[in-house]
Amino acid sequence: MTQIAFIGLGNMGSGMCANLAKAGYDVRAFDLNPDAVKKAEASGAKGAPSVADAVREADVVVSMLPAGKHVLSVYFGDDGVAAHAGPGKLFLDCSTISVEDAREAAGKAQAAGFPMVDAPVSGGTAAADAGTLTFMVGGPKEAFDKAKPFLDVMGKNVFHAGAAGNGQVAKIANNMLLGISMIGTCEAFNLAAKLGLDAQTFFDISSTASGQCWSMTSYCPAPGPVPTAPSNRDYQPGFAIAMMLKDLKLALASAQGADAETPLGQLAEEIYAKLDDDGHGGLDFSGVMKRLQGAL
Ligand code: NAD
Known part of the structure; x- marks a missing residue:
């Protein structure tokens, strides 16, 4: 079964994570806030005690974090996603961050051999819970095609906006x-x-x-x-x-x-x-x- 690591289980991430679990994926959920992890467990995901544990066996990593500094450190900091994910696994960041940070993240991912897309959303928490978000996706077409089935579970409209950062x-x-x-x-x-x-x-x-x-x-x-x-x-x-x-x-x-x-x-x-x-x-x-x- 496809395994998904989900990082960032706040107002938006909790509903998105729940929809992936509901769709039958094996979801490993991590957040710095233990209550958010408990909530994810109650909605069908398996809680992970760290980023490393969440991503180790994952086929795809999805994140919904507050800002660019969180995204860059979660993915590329010491003990981050890139240090523990399997070779070539897909990175899918849904946070709203600057175009520059998104392009920096995509460049670092590419250099480390991971396909990555920026996929910020339109629609608030109600759309996140209902699985009706709109995704605007930046990144190579092959990465977009790989990401689309997961985005379709969390959203109603999924657009490929072009190269890395164009989603932002x-x-x-x-x-x-x-x-x-x-x-x-x-x-x-x-x-x-x-x-x-x-x-x-x-x-x-x-x-x-x-x-x-x-x-x-x-x-x-x-x-x-x-x-x-x-x-x-x-x-x-x-x-x-x-x-x-x-x-x-x-x-x-x-x-x-x-x-x-x-x-x-x-x-x-x-x-x-x-x-x-x-x-x-x-x-x-x-x-x-x-x-x-x-x-x-
Ligand atoms: P939030 O603050 O509710 O959730 C962010 C979560 O990330 C928190 O649970 C926090 O504990 C977690 N987190 C922070 N640093 C972490 C780390 N290093 N490791 C693991 N977890 C970490 O924010 P939100 O409202 O869910 O928004 C998330 C993103 O979605 C933002 O970029 C926001 O701009 C965007 N967005 C929000 C809305 C909305 O209506 N709330 C709508 C569209 C887009």
Whole structure:
């Protein structure tokens, strides 16, 4: 039976790991947090006491870690994945990290003889639990083809974005657009309200006019028009401002390195950073609406 090592069993990784176990794979799960390992055991994986134990017999290593420094140290640090995995085994990192870190990791993996893909996701914890994530994958086509059956278990849409790091490029460019469009949508609903137009009426008009966008029709920041949106539960829980800020910082750092102009990305980063500094990092990113209303 195919054995999978899964490293990083947090908010996202726990559901992804559970779906691989549910699909019948022999999953060896490791996290620095023992409670996370216990939770993985309860969902059908076998707990591993270390990275080395998790990867030793594994055919593929999947990781879902906080940031680039964790990915580089888990894979290539002393006692890391590369030191203990079998020759030529597949590395599949799903964390959101910088393009530069992803390319560095892929280069190190290649030098050590391991195929590696970066496969960041779109979709939050609900999609991770339900196995309906979207994966954006960077890496050689042969590595993508090997990774795809595992990604299909954890996700609904799997895209090959091109060479190493291109999965992260797709992710940060998409999320920069999302961060900007959400602020614009908040401003439009706030302006309409201040000038006497209620949210539902504005939604009915704009969602069928040229202002239509995902931030409006799937995630409306004004309570009412989209019942499932976090705005209907006082912007909790959701896609946290702190997470959006992380993605914007990654986008801006890469933009600077590539000499790409991103003036609105910069402004969006400042707006979310101010909210985060003021202690609202846990609020859903559509909570910008509350700031515009003077409620924060
Ligand atoms: P999390 O903090 O809940 O989970 C990360 C896990 O990694 C933790 O359990 C932590 O203990 C573990 N970890 C850290 N260092 C480790 C190490 N050296 N060895 C083993 N385990 C280690 O984070 P999350 O919300 O699951 O996010 C994970 C990644 O997914 C991030 O890159 C994030 O940007 C991305 N992401 C998150 C969401 C979301 O909605 N939460 C959505 C899309 C993408």
